[in-house]
Amino acid sequence: MNTILPIGPGVWELRDHPGAKRSPTVRTVSLVKAIPSATHMALVELARRNLLHFVVSQNIDGIHLRSGLPSSLISEVHGNSNLEICKNCHTKYFRDFQTRTAIKDHDHQTTRKCTNCSSTLYDSIINFGESISPQEFDASFEHAEKADVCLVLGSSILVPPAAYVPQRVSERGGKLAIGNLQLTSSASLAQLNIHALCDDLMRGLMAKLDIPIPDWELHRRVRVIIQKQRIKIMGLDVDQDISYTLFSGVRIRVRQGTLSKYESKQLTGRESIEHKIPLNDSIGNMDVYIELHWQGNYNEPMYTLRTRLTDSIKDVHLFYNPKLRVWREQ
Numbered sequence: 001m002n003t004i005l006p007i008g009p010g011v012w013e014l015r016d017h018p019g020a021k022r023s024p025t026v027r028t029v030s031l032v033k034a035i036p037s038a039t040h041m042a043l044v045e046l047a048r049r050n051l052l053h054f055v056v057s058q059n060i061d062g063i064h065l066r067s068g069l070p071s072s073l074i075s076e077v078h079g080n081s082n083l084e085i086c087k088n089c090h091t092k093y094f095r096d097f098q099t100r101t102a103i104k105d106h107d108h109q110t111t112r113k114c115t116n117c118s119s120t121l122y123d124s125i126i127n128f129g130e131s132i133s134p135q136e137f138d139a140s141f142e143h144a145e146k147a148d149v150c151l152v153l154g155s156s157i158l159v160p161p162a163a164y165v166p167q168r169v170s171e172r173g174g175k176l177a178i179g180n181l182q183l184t185s186s187a188s189l190a191q192l193n194i195h196a197l198c199d200d201l202m203r204g205l206m207a208k209l210d211i212p213i214p215d216w217e218l219h220r221r222v223r224v225i226i227q228k229q230r231i232k233i234m235g236l237d238v239d240q241d242i243s244y245t246l247f248s249g250v251r252i253r254v255r256q257g258t259l260s261k262y263e264s265k266q267l268t269g270r271e272s273i274e275h276k277i278p279l280n281d282s283i284g285n286m287d288v289y290i291e292l293h294w295q296g297n298y299n300e301p302m303y304t305l306r307t308r309l310t311d312s313i314k315d316v317h318l319f320y321n322p323k324l325r326v327w328r329e330q
């Protein structure tokens, strides 16, 4: 899906078809600050209602995952600019910043190391001419083999291997609808060719289905582990146990009723932030206040988590409304 229309062809398509032109008037927004579009949110809602079963994305912006689409329902066949991987032990790391630090096209090493095995980490972006992860592509083809309908959104269906997915659905006798501004070379395979912007198309479709497009909230998962006054705080992907670097820093305060017992300095850490609270007296009836300071791509204000200072493991789901600039905890 081409998500930031109208920008014209994507990078892969430009390389494959140098005649294609990007609009000179387009202003690009940093990928980590991009707000999910009406199209992204329509897909999230269709997935919630079990009407949409899988998304094959050629985008590297990671917005589908940030929009709330479960990771089990998407293949990001060209990678995710927020995801780093260790090629040695296969640990994955999500970052709330662009992971790419390399300059040369086919160089994917980043400046960070794996906390599990100390190997060099790599960005997950697949550049033109590089092979696509078989796991990502297997999932796409599994769904191409069973989909009854395939809806193409903002793709010219020229760049293999993703282009084979709608072609395969059509071959099997499934219905194909193509939404793209220009006519595509697969037009004759489709029952429906719609030459419109993705957002206009999806708004029309959702109105026809009488399904409202939900507003976007940024969903974050934070794990707090307390053991013998040692506190570990980590961000996690919302539905996979993959570490997510969410915080610019954390500050811990301990109170007993209205009495302040301890206050840490600003603490930092990439995959997790750990701190031992240096209190010797009885820790009964104490509360911990954990100030979470974010990377702040959406101007998220600091959020304070409150919990008892007792041994526990707690996952907290936080939802941020970027229009109101408020968090709610669930």
Ligand SMILES: [Zn+2]
Residues within 6 Å of the ligand: 086, 087, 088, 089, 090, 091, 114, 115, 116, 117, 118, 119
């Ligand atoms: Zn590793």
